[in-house]
Amino acid sequence: MPDIVLSDIDEAVSLLSTYAEKGYSTHETSGKDEPEVVSKVDSSKFKLLKKMDSDAKFVAVDCSTRILKRANNWGIYLFRPAYAVVDKRAVDWGYQEKIRALVGPAYARFQALRNLRLEFESELALSLTKSVHAGDYLLLDGASYFGGQTGYYVALFERCRDLGISLLALSKQSPTLRDERGRDFQTTAQLMAQQPIWVYHPVAKANFSEHLYGDIALVKLCEESPRIFRLDIMEYLTGCDISDVVSPLTAVSEDPRCLGYPVPLWLAHEFSATADSKLLYYLDRIEGLLKESGHYDRLSKEEQACSFADELHGMRLLIEREVTDYV
Amino acid sequence: MSNQTCIGSINKVDGDKIVFFLDGNAKLSFGQIVKIKSGSRDFYARVVNAGSSSTLDTHEQLREAHGKESFGPYSSYKHVTAVLFLERTGEKLRAPTFNPNYMDKVYATEDEDCKILKLAGDLEIGLLRSGEQVLGKVGIGIEAIPLMIGMFGMTGSGKTNCELVVNAQLIDCSPKTVGLIFDFAGQLLEGKGIRPQRGLQDHPLFHTRAKYYSARDKKMTVGLYTLQPKKLGLLFPEIGGPQLKVAQKLYHTFGDQWIEQAKEAYTNEGPQGIGKAINYKQRNVIEALMLKLLSLSPELFPPASYSFIDDVVQNITQGITCLIDISGLSSEEQQNITNLTAANVATHYKTLWEQNFEEWQKLPTLLITLEEAHEFLDPAKPKTIFSNIALTYRKYRVGLNAVTPRPSRITFDVFAELWTKVIMKTELSRDRLYVTENTPYLEYSDTELKMLDLGEALLISEPKIRFAVPVKITHYPEYLDEHKPTDHGLPESQQLSDIEQRIKQISTQSSVGLQ
Numbered sequence: 053m054p055d056i057v058l059s060d061i062d063e064a065v066s067l068l069s070t071y072a073e074k075g076y077s078t079h080e081t082s083g084k085d086e087p088e089v090v091s092k093v094d095s096s097k098f099k100l101l102k103k104m105d106s107d108a109k110f111v112a113v114d115c116s117t118r119i120l121k122r123a124n125n126w127g128i129y130l131f132r133p134a135y136a137v138v139d140k141r142a143v144d145w146g147y148q149e150k151i152r153a154l155v156g157p158a159y160a161r162f163q164a165l166r167n168l169r170l171e172f173e174s175e176l177a178l179s180l181t182k183s184v185h186a187g188d189y190l191l192l193d194g195a196s197y198f199g200g201q202t203g204y205y206v207a208l209f210e211r212c213r214d215l216g217i218s219l220l221a222l223s224k225q226s227p228t229l230r231d232e233r234g235r236d237f238q239t240t241a242q243l244m245a246q247q248p249i250w251v252y253h254p255v256a257k258a259n260f261s262e263h264l265y266g267d268i269a270l271v272k273l274c275e276e277s278p279r280i281f282r283l284d285i286m287e288y289l290t291g292c293d294i295s296d297v298v299s300p301l302t303a304v305s306e307d308p309r310c311l312g313y314p315v316p317l318w319l320a321h322e323f324s325a326t327a328d329s330k331l332l333y334y335l336d337r338i339e340g341l342l343k344e345s346g347h348y349d350r351l352s353k354e355e356q357a358c359s360f361a362d363e364l365h366g367m368r369l370l371i372e373r374e375v376t377d378y379v
Numbered sequence: 380m381s382n383q384t385c386i387g388s389i390n391k392v393d394g395d396k397i398v399f400f401l402d403g404n405a406k407l408s409f410g411q412i413v414k415i416k417s418g419s420r421d422f423y424a425r426v427v428n429a430g431s432s433s434t435l436d437t438h439e440q441l442r443e444a445h446g447k448e449s450f451g452p453y454s455s456y457k458h459v460t461a462v463l464f465l466e467r468t469g470e471k472l473r474a475p476t477f478n479p480n481y482m483d484k485v486y487a488t489e490d491e492d493c494k495i496l497k498l499a500g501d502l503e504i505g506l507l508r509s510g511e512q513v514l515g516k517v518g519i520g521i522e523a524i525p526l527m528i529g530m531f532g533m534t535g536s537g538k539t540n541c542e543l544v545v546n547a548q549l550i551d552c553s554p555k556t557v558g559l560i561f562d563f564a565g566q567l568l569e570g571k572g573i574r575p576q577r578g579l580q581d582h583p584l585f586h587t588r589a590k591y592y593s594a595r596d597k598k599m600t601v602g603l604y605t606l607q608p609k610k611l612g613l614l615f616p617e618i619g620g621p622q623l624k625v626a627q628k629l630y631h632t633f634g635d636q637w638i639e640q641a642k643e644a645y646t647n648e649g650p651q652g653i654g655k656a657i658n659y660k661q662r663n664v665i666e667a668l669m670l671k672l673l674s675l676s677p678e679l680f681p682p683a684s685y686s687f688i689d690d691v692v693q694n695i696t697q698g699i700t701c702l703i704d705i706s707g708l709s710s711e712e713q714q715n716i717t718n719l720t721a722a723n724v725a726t727h728y729k730t731l732w733e734q735n736f737e738e739w740q741k742l743p744t745l746l747i748t749l750e751e752a753h754e755f756l757d758p759a760k761p762k763t764i765f766s767n768i769a770l771t772y773r774k775y776r777v778g779l780n781a782v783t784p785r786p787s788r789i790t791f792d793v794f795a796e797l798w799t800k801v802i803m804k805t806e807l808s809r810d811r812l813y814v815t816e817n818t819p820y821l822e823y824s825d826t827e828l829k830m831l832d833l834g835e836a837l838l839i840s841e842p843k844i845r846f847a848v849p850v851k852i853t854h855y856p857e858y859l860d861e862h863k864p865t866d867h868g869l870p871e872s873q874q875l876s877d878i879e880q881r882i883k884q885i886s887t888q889s890s891v892g893l894q
Contacts, residue, residue: 147448322438329434333451 057149061334064128064153065341071126072347076155086195089256089268092232093240099295101249101273106300108218109188110138112316113177115169116324120335123354126155129165130334132326133172135180136319138304145323148176151334167202170194174205181208186216189300191317196221196258196266196284203263213288218297220289221266222317226282229255229268238280241270248275249302251283253294258287266290271298273305277312383486389415390458392478396823397424399485401457406510407487409827410837410849412496413461414486417479420468423488423496424461425847427823431457461485462823464846467495474845490514498848502548502556504541504801504838505852513851519840521556523799524746524778526841527769531786531814532803537834538782539566540573541801542748543855545780546700547579549746551862553588554698557743559691559724561717563750565593565706570855577856579702583863590694592687593704594679594716601719602683603675604635613718615671616761621661622668628657638672639682645669679712688723695724698743710754714763717755721747722764728775744776752781753788769793787813799840802847804831820846 115133122128134147152168154161177190184190190212197203212219229237241252253269266284273281289297301314310318342348386405391398397415401407407426415422433440433455442448466475472495493507493515500518507514519528528545532538542560546567549558560567560579568591570578579585592599608626611618626637633640633656644652650665659665691701703720705713724745731739747768749755755765769779770792781789781797787810789797794817802821805811811828815821820839821828824847827837834854837847 145447327435327439327450327454329453330450332453336453 054149057151060151061338061341064151065338065345067153067155068126068342068351069345069347071155072350076125086197086228087262088228088230090230090232091237091255093237093244095244097252098245098247098250099253100247101251101295101302102299103249103302104299106303108300109184110191110304110314110316111180111184111188112136112191112314112320113173114193114317114320114324115173116326117165117169118326118331120331120338121355123351124358125157126153127161128153128338130326130331131168131172132324133176134320134323135176136316136323138316143319145319147323170202170204174208178205178208178211181211181215181217184217189218189220191314192221193317194221195223196286197263198265200263209265209286212286218289219286221284222314223282229282238270242280245272249273251294251298273302274312279312281313383489385484386413386487387459387485389479389481389483389485392481395463395475395478397461397463397479399459401459403452407459408508408510409830411509412488414488414492415479415483416486417483420466422463422475422479423465424463426459426461428460428826429457431455464820488514498844501552502545503853504544505850508835508849508851517838517848517850519799520843521552521744523840523843524556524744525773525776526798527773527778527796528780528799529786529797530780530782530801531805533784533806535833536803537852538803540855541852542782543567543570543579544853544858546748547582547855547858550582550584550588550700553700554743556746557695557698558700558746558748559695560702560748561750562702562704563706563713565704567702568704573855575856577859581859588698589700589702591702591704594708597678599687601680601686601688603638603680604684605686606638610719613722613764614715616763618671621664625657625659625664625668628659632657641669642672676712679716688720691720692724692727695745696742718764721768725764725768725772725777728777732775742776746778746780748780748782750782752783753785756781756789756793758790766790766793769796786810791817802828802837804833
């Protein structure tokens with residue numbers, strides 16, 4: 053087990069021990085949801101993409117979160133930020149593992165988990181900028197919110213801009229985009245599109261005051277795939293022809309494992325998955341340390357107090373479940 | 380009770396088969412005996428198989444193989460299959476009446492268990508193997524000798540060493556026991572092939588309690604006058620009734636010298652000469668019989684009344700082990716000598732049992748060691764005295780030790796009678812299958828037999844050892860080192876050369892005196 057994970061576990065156990073001894077004082081957890089974007093679909097904003105090969109290097113970053121233990125007022129989570137570098141057909145990858153304990157109500161933990169994910173992804177992406185060059189692509193999984201309380205590091209944006217790296221943020225879902233009638237914008241755009249592969253730009257322009265650092269666009273990257281994604285194109289790239297910026301993505305979006313989705317992001321997602329056996333090992337160690345600290349019984353009972361619904365659903369261990377909206 | 384080492388926990392139980400997870404640091408070997416504590420009962424089981432597996436899916440395993448990531452202790456496991464053979468409740472030992480439970484703890488056996496299992500015997504075969512260690516002594520009792528023994532193993536597996544160890548102890552136990560050994564390759568006297576080279580002649584009691592016969596010194600002969608027609612079946616197992624009838628007629632006509640006379644008549648006058656002498660007309664029967672009689676080697680079967688077999692019988696009855704070296708003879712001659720000698724000795728035991736029971740009781744328990752046993756016990760060949768001994772001579776205290784690299788060529792009826800089996804490394808799958816299918820407690824042991832190393836064996840000796848015991852067979856030279864001659868503190872005897880020198884001096888002096 054890496055030393056960094058061991059020290060993470062010690063810190064997590066220490067935090068929970070303090071909680072078990074002293075309880076916690078509720079505090080405001082700031083943070084807000086992404087703002088909704090309402091726009092009318094304009095057929096003139098569809099631009100044809102060129103299917104092409106690319107010599108550029110594509111780097112993608114993703115982070116998974118798994119629950120190791122949780123109760124009503126606390127949780128211990130494993131974060132695994134991972135990256136994949138696709139250089140033509142060669143793939144390199146790597147990962148980090150971090151364990152964090154969070155004390156607070158579920159909604160506050162949800163926000164905190166999202167912030168931690170963005171923090172870890174930003175740190176990893178920043179470290180990766182050392183190995184990419186101008187013209188290469190760095191892909192983030194999500195929307196292009198930077199700075200503030202719930203965004204990627206601004207430093208990442210600035211580094212990519214300064215180095216000439218094409219920084220794009222691609223979201224697997226786009227629930228905040230609505231058409232003028234309040235319907236799902238993505239579907240409306242899909243129905244109106246005429247081209248086999250296209251980019252719809254912009255759905256909304258970058259707005260630094262709202263921490264939105266990129267223009268919101270939609271893309272369809274593979275003719276054979278019906279999938280459409282929200283793509284945030286950093287503001288410093290919008291001065292170029294958007295089609296030229298986005299078209300190289302078609303070179304990495306035809307992998308049959310994830311047709312229409314950039315394979316570097318798919319790989320980063322795959323490499324961010326943690327094996328159950330490893331989670332079991334971490335859990336084992338945490339429980340051992342909690343027993344040593346003398347707080348295991350209390351914390352274990354708190355855990356049981358909120359686990360009945362999981363048991364009804366046939367889940368024996370929380371590690372079997374990945375955090376999405378469940379914390 | 381000592382602090383025993385827990386090596387795992389039971390994962391699955393089905394009938395007499397248990398599967399347990401092996402603890403990370405525990406060491407185990409095929410055939411090892413393990414103990415399972417289950418409430419008030421202890422179960423003993425033998426390891427017959429093992430495997431290793433992973434909880435990871437393929438792409439995780441690839442990451443691990445690539446060295447990119449390691450997944451901790453829950454990512455792989457080793458599972459071991461063992462077969463129950465014994466149950467112990469308090470001091471009572473018996474075959475299992477039930478089986479252990481899920482998550483019962485499994486322990487490695489130790490010396491204490493070895494004592495409980497009562498594996499030691501009068502004739503020590505070796506030491507109990509437990510993983511990389513060896514524990515207490517394992518052996519068979521004298522009472523197991525007439526229950527017949529089989530020693531199986533491929534060439535180089537350690538059969539000769541095992542034969543030497545057993546027979547050395549027969550010599551040690553004399554006059555309670557005695558051995559009759561047929562040595563086909565001439566290995567046992569000097570221990571050829573044993574490193575360091577030590578044979579039966581190096582046994583401290585060899586010169587007083589053993590006798591060596593060899594075909595090479597021309598003294599191992601069977602006089603023709605000692606061959607009666609009823610023994611022809613031993614020399615020629617395929618001989619038919621009409622030929623035996625002709626032989627009987629010849630014996631009645633010519634007496635003890637019937638073979639010699641018949642040969643002479645046949646040489647001078649042909650079949651008619653024989654027919655005339657015994658008033659028999661079937662020319663082809665006479666010719667068939669004479670063909671057999673003429674095939675008897677004059678070196679081995681000279682026209683004489685002396686037979687070394689009488690000497691063998693005499694020695695055996697006195698507890699003197701007889702080593703009969705038949706190397707250098709043709710295959711047929713080896714079979715002739717072996718069959719005749721074994722039959723005479725066995726018949727002596729049988730006759731005494733029937734006619735003089737008190738004298739029979741004084742006889743030592745006999746073990747006949749027969750190398751290349753498959754040549755004598757092959758179902759495809761005519762029956763020999765050895766199948767008869769294996770099937771019917773146990774009550775006369777005559778035991779057969781069938782030594783062979785090809786157990787599958789031993790007729791099933793005889794194989795079933797070999798209650799003690801020492802099974803060494805056997806590579807031919809046909810032999811392994813035959814052994815495992817036809818030996819109780821070995822039905823799951825195919826892998827184990829394959830994995831045996833040189834000098835290792837599985838021992839079953841019913842009714843005392845009713846399970847296969849993994850044994851490290853005693854190395855014969857080490858056995859000799861442990862059984863050195865007793866030093867009675869007597870002064871050293873004079874050297875032979877000194878005595879010869881003295882005799883020369885005396886003879887010189889006396890000749891001078893005479894002058």
